[in-house]
Every structure is written in structure tokens, then in C-alpha cells.
Amino acid sequence: MKPAFAPMPTAEVSRKFAAFEFSALLLALAWPFVSDAYGTGLITEVLIFAIVAMSLDLLMGYGGLVSFGHAAFFGVGAYAMVLGSIKLGLSPWFGLMTGVAASGLAAALIGFFCVRMTGVAFFMVTLAFAQLLYSGAVKWRWLTGGSDGIGGMPRPHLFGLSLADPALMYFLSLAAFLMSLGLLRVILRSSFGHALVGMRENETRLRALGFATGRLKLLAFTLAGAFAGLSGALYAMYNGFVSPDALSFGLSGTFLLMVVLGGVGTLVGPAIGATVFMLMKHFVSSQTEHWLLVVGIVFVCCVMFFRKGIYGLVNNRRQGE
Amino acid sequence: MDLFLSQLVNGLVYGVLLFLLASGLSIIFGLMGVVNLAHGSFFMLGAFFGLSAVKWTGSFWYAMLLAPIPVALIAALMEVLFLRRLYGRQKLDQVLLTFGFSFIFTDLVEWGWGKDTFSIAEPPSLEDSFAILGGFFPSFRLAVLAFGLITALLLWILIDRTRAGAMVRAGVDDGATAMAIGLNVPLLLTTTFASGAALAALAGVVAGPILGVYSGVDVEVLIPAFIVIVVGGMGSLKGAFVGSLLIGITDTFGKAYLPEMAMFLTYMTMIFVLLARPSGLFGQAQIR
Numbered sequence: 001m002k003p004a005f006a007p008m009p010t011a012e013v014s015r016k017f018a019a020f021e022f023s024a025l026l027l028a029l030a031w032p033f034v035s036d037a038y039g040t041g042l043i044t045e046v047l048i049f050a051i052v053a054m055s056l057d058l059l060m061g062y063g064g065l066v067s068f069g070h071a072a073f074f075g076v077g078a079y080a081m082v083l084g085s086i087k088l089g090l091s092p093w094f095g096l097m098t099g100v101a102a103s104g105l106a107a108a109l110i111g112f113f114c115v116r117m118t119g120v121a122f123f124m125v126t127l128a129f130a131q132l133l134y135s136g137a138v139k140w141r142w143l144t145g146g147s148d149g150i151g152g153m154p155r156p157h158l159f160g161l162s163l164a165d166p167a168l169m170y171f172l173s174l175a176a177f178l179m180s181l182g183l184l185r186v187i188l189r190s191s192f193g194h195a196l197v198g199m200r201e202n203e204t205r206l207r208a209l210g211f212a213t214g215r216l217k218l219l220a221f222t223l224a225g226a227f228a229g230l231s232g233a234l235y236a237m238y239n240g241f242v243s244p245d246a247l248s249f250g251l252s253g254t255f256l257l258m259v260v261l262g263g264v265g266t267l268v269g270p271a272i273g274a275t276v277f278m279l280m281k282h283f284v285s286s287q288t289e290h291w292l293l294v295v296g297i298v299f300v301c302c303v304m305f306f307r308k309g310i311y312g313l314v315n316n317r318r319q320g321e
Numbered sequence: 322m323d324l325f326l327s328q329l330v331n332g333l334v335y336g337v338l339l340f341l342l343a344s345g346l347s348i349i350f351g352l353m354g355v356v357n358l359a360h361g362s363f364f365m366l367g368a369f370f371g372l373s374a375v376k377w378t379g380s381f382w383y384a385m386l387l388a389p390i391p392v393a394l395i396a397a398l399m400e401v402l403f404l405r406r407l408y409g410r411q412k413l414d415q416v417l418l419t420f421g422f423s424f425i426f427t428d429l430v431e432w433g434w435g436k437d438t439f440s441i442a443e444p445p446s447l448e449d450s451f452a453i454l455g456g457f458f459p460s461f462r463l464a465v466l467a468f469g470l471i472t473a474l475l476l477w478i479l480i481d482r483t484r485a486g487a488m489v490r491a492g493v494d495d496g497a498t499a500m501a502i503g504l505n506v507p508l509l510l511t512t513t514f515a516s517g518a519a520l521a522a523l524a525g526v527v528a529g530p531i532l533g534v535y536s537g538v539d540v541e542v543l544i545p546a547f548i549v550i551v552v553g554g555m556g557s558l559k560g561a562f563v564g565s566l567l568i569g570i571t572d573t574f575g576k577a578y579l580p581e582m583a584m585f586l587t588y589m590t591m592i593f594v595l596l597a598r599p600s601g602l603f604g605q606a607q608i609r
Contacts, residue, residue: 066413113596120356120412121599124551128591131544135584249540253420260417293428299421303414304403 061265069130077232099233107225149243263309336569337469345517351556361543367522441529554604
């Protein structure tokens with residue numbers, strides 16, 4: 001089971017990546033000032049998707065639990081945001097928190113059933129639950145607007161400044177991304193994080209050591225769901241709109257691709273994967289209609305030849321020097 | 322009563338269509354441990370090749386004969402060139418690989434045929450319908466039902482009563498031992514993968530007049546087929562048969578009598594079976 005996962009970064013590699021991360025942060029802070037509104041919006045989306053990709057990595061890279069229904073929690077966060085704002089008139093700030101809470105709760109409930117499964121059965125049952133929510137969003141038109149979705153949610157205000165300004169929306173997303181990255185790092189460095197990796201490597205042994213592995217899995221599932229919810233709520237805020245696509249099978253697959261592209265089990269890798277995916281999508285879609293073909297080929301090549309993703313590729317080259 | 326009867330027939334028809342898809346999916350899973358996410362694409366490709374074959378030859382029957390051939394070839398190539406290289410790795414890699422292929426196939430189909438919804442015309446000889454017991458039954462659907470049941474029987478004979486079938490069963494039970502006693506397992510895997518794909522393509526042609534032919538039909542049929550093999554037990558032909566009919570009937574009756582709940586019913590069935598009996602109704606091996 002284990003060889004396909006990239007190893008935990010060593011101290012030396014971490015130091016090298018610290019330099020990379022510092023430059024990336026500087027670039028990210030400067031970006032809205034050097035880019036036009038379109039470019040700012042594009043990187044806003046990148047930051048939002050990076051959060052959900054990292055959350056999936058917590059589950060699949062560190063916990064070894066490959067979910068094929070992670071869009072469920074992204075979608076729940078997005079719907080909670082829009083419904084809270086439009087139907088209940090909640091303040092969008094409260095909506096953001098509602099999104100996280102709703103996804104966390106949904107993940108805890110669904111996870112309660114899912115964590116009893118392993119391997120293929122786990123991914124089947126997560127897929128089934130995600131499809132259940134998807135069909136709910138399509139069927140319950142009175143609540144969700146059906147397949148047309150619901151929209152018309154204006155961007156909220158922050159301390160008197162409107163988030164309709166792309167730069168402000170960008171900085172909010174950047175803050176959310178940095179907070180998620182920091183929190184996920186703290187989580188992974190805690191004893192819980194180490195136990196999670198231990199469980200991925202050898203669940204039986206960990207159980208023999210006295211860990212309640214079911215509870216570990218459930219906690220990981222809930223945390224991953226909550227971060228996905230944050231991402232979904234932000235995405236809904238950014239678009240002012242949500243449709244059942246936010247819960248779809250295809251989107252769950254896209255999240256998986258981002259993680260695999262960036263490097264499974266590296267946390268920063270999936271954020272890079274999300275970045276590359278979104279930029280590629282932007283570039284390819286403007287050149288050709290065959291975006292799906294390109295995605296498929298990239299997916300196949302990643303699985304066949306670059307199993308450790310972009311992070312692993314860079315890592316190997318550095319070690320070779 | 323007549324509504325009940327015709328819904329029953331519709332449910333059975335949908336069930337046998339699912340069986341044509343799920344049987345291949347299930348045997349491939351049993352043999353290779355691969356959940357083939359491109360299996361719906363084989364169905365879709367079959368439907369589109371069938372559409373073109375009907376246009377060329379003017380005959381539904383030729384389409385049924387011709388459409389599975391290119392699909393089987395594509396599947397065999399996919400197995401030999403890609404999947405085979407991943408057998409030593411963890412199963413997730415193969416699942417992701419087939420998922421990547423499903424994107425590729427969707428794009429190619431939209432490239433070749435466009436994004437419209439097409440329909441294959443029913444063969445003229447089966448355009449009429451029967452009135453039995455106060456119900457009203459299109460002959461085409463009855464023919465599909467008969468065809469599905471006969472295919473199931475033939476498949477059962479093939480797997481359970483022939484030498485080739487014994488090899489497949491040996492591979493499902495214990496691939497390593499089967500190889501050790503001299504079975505050509507790689508050939509077996511390629512043949513099974515391609516045959517499963519051909520069966521899915523055949524289902525695509527036969528379902529053409531019923532479900533339509535469009536580029537999203539792959540996911541539309543793949544997910545119910547998953548539910549079928551989870552409910553029936555992965556790797557079990559009998560399970561795929563019982564599961565298909567169960568899900569076909571549940572879904573059809575749900576749509577007729579509880580339209581608000583129909584989509585939930587099948588997912589709930591799957592979740593319930595997974596929780597109560599993770600290996601499915603007829604599965605023996607623990608799913609790993």
C-alpha cells in the first residue's frame with residue numbers, strides 16, 4: 001500500500017521549500033497590484049480550490065482514505081453560504097461560518113458510516129453519499145432551484161469596503177488559504193497527524209497500540225469536510241451563485257486530479273496542483289474546445305509516469321543535484 | 322394494475338440493461354481488482370458507434386453486431402498499453418487511470434458526434450406493441466428483456482460450464498495461483514477486459530432507442546451499475562444479475578410512485594447494503 005505515497009518532507013527539503021514558499025507568498029501579496037481584474041479573479045479561484053485540494057490531501061494523502069465524494073462537502077458549504085444569505089438573510093460572514101459548520105456536520109454524519117469501510121468500498125460509499133446529495137440538490141427545486149441553481153447573491157462588505165472589488169475578494173481568499181495551510185500544518189504535526197500517518201501505514205499495528213482508529217478516521221473526515229466547506233462557501237461568495245455542479249461526481253474527480261497532479265501526501269503539493277490545474281484550464285480553454293481531452297491525458301500521464309506529482313518531481317531533481 | 326404491470330416490465334428492461342453493463346464491471350473487478358470508471362464510456366462509445374452503424378447499414382441488427390468490435394479493440398489496447406503496467410501498484414492508480422480515460426472518451430465523442438442528444442430508431446420489425454392483461458407493451462422492450470435474459474443465461478453457461486469460464490473463475494479466486502499452475506493470466510485479463518467492454522457497448526446499442534445517445538450517458542449508467550455490483554457483491558455474476566433486477570425495478574417503481582424520492586431509493590439501497598453486508602448479497606471475498 002505504501003510505496004506510491006511521497007515520503008514526509010525531510011528537514012532539508014522543508015528548508016528549500018521554505019524559500020519557495022516565501023517567494024510564492026511575496027508574489028501572491030503583490031499580484032493584485034500588478035495584475036488586471038481578470039488575473040486577480042483567476043488567482044482568487046486558484047486560492048479557493050487550493051484549500052479544498054489540501055483538505056482532500058489530509059484525507060487521502062495522510063489518512064490513506066481515498067474519497068470519491070469530496071465535492072459533497074464543497075457543495076454543502078457553497079449551498080449553506082448562498083441559502084443562508086438569500087433565504088435567511090444571514091450576514092455573509094455568518095454564512096461563511098455556517099458553510100464550514102454545515103460541511104463539518106455533514107462530514108461527521110456521513111463519515112460515521114464511511115469510516116467503517118476500507119479501500120474500494122470506502123470510495124464507493126463516499127461516491128454514493130455525494131450522489132445522494134447531488135440528487136437532493138437537483139430534485140428539491142423549492143429549496144435549491146434544481147439544476148439551474150440559485151444565484152443573485154451580492155458580494156458582502158468587509159469593514160465598510162465592498163468585496164465586489166476583486167482585490168479585496170482576492171485578499172480574503174488569500175487569508176483563508178494561508179489560515180487553512182497553517183491550521184492543516186499544525187494538525188499534521190500534532191500527535192493526531194502522526195497517528196493518522198501511522199494508520200495509513202499500518203492500521204492493525206496502530207490499533208494494537210491502543211489507538212481508536214475509527215475515531216481517528218472520523219476526525220480526519222470531519223476536518224477535511226470542514227475545510228472543503230470553507231472552500232465551497234468562499235467559491236459561492238466569489239461567484240454569487242451555486243448549482244448542483246458544486247456537488248458533482250466530475251468535481252470530486254477534479255479535486256482528486258489536483259491532489260494527484262501536485263503530489264499525494266505533501267499538503268503543499270495539492271495546492272500547487274490546484275494552481276497548475278486552474279491555470280492550465282484557463283490557458284487550454286482559451287486555445288481549444290478540447291479541455292476534457294487535455295485533462296484526461298494529463299490525468300493518465302500523471303498516474304502512469306509522475307506518480308509523485310509536481311512536488312515529487314521537483315523534490316527528486318533537487319536531491320539529484 | 323396495468324400501470325403496475327407495464328412498470329414491472331420497464332423495471333425489468335432497465336434491469337437487464339444494467340446487467341449487461343454490471344456483469345462486465347463485476348467480473349473485471351473480481352479478476353483485476355480494478356473498479357473500471359471507464360466502463361460507462363464503453364457503453365457510451367457502443368451507443369455512438371451503433372448510431373453511426375445504423376446510419377451506414379440501415380439495420381439495427383448490423384449495428385448490434387458491429388458496434389462492440391471497435392469498443393473491444395479500444396479496451397484491449399487500453400489494457401495492454403496502460404492498465405497492465407500498473408498491476409504491481411496499488412489499486413487506486415488503476416482506478417484513477419480509468420477515470421482519466423473517461424474524460425478522454427467523453428471529449429472524443431463530443432468531438433466526433435457533437436453534444437446533441439441522439440436516438441437510435443427501433444428496428445421496424447419491433448415497432449408495434451402488444452396488449453396483454455390490460456397492459457400495453459412495446460415489442461421492442463419485450464425483445465430487449467428477452468435478449469438480456471438470454472445473454473445472462475449464456476454468460477452463466479460460459480462462466481460456470483466452460484473451460485474458459487473456469488479459467489476466469491480461477492483468476493477471480495486467486496490470480497497468483499492461477500498463474501502458478503500455468504494459466505496465461507495476462508491474456509485472460511485482456512480478453513476479459515475487452516469482452517466486458519464489448520458487452521457494455523452492446524448494452525449501449527440496445528439501450529439507444531430507450532435511454533438515448535448523448536455524451537453524458539456514461540456517468541448516467543455507470544453510477545447505477547456501481548450500485549448494482551455493490552449491492553450484488555463484486556466479482557459475482559449471480560450478484561450482478563439479482564442486483565441489476567433489484568435496482569432496475571426499485572428505480573422504475575420509485576420514479577413512477579415516489580418521484581420525489583426515486584433518486585434516493587437506489588442510493589439508500591446501496592448504502593444500506595454496504596453497511597449491513599459490505600461484501601454485497603452474493604459476494605464472498607471481503608472487499609479490500
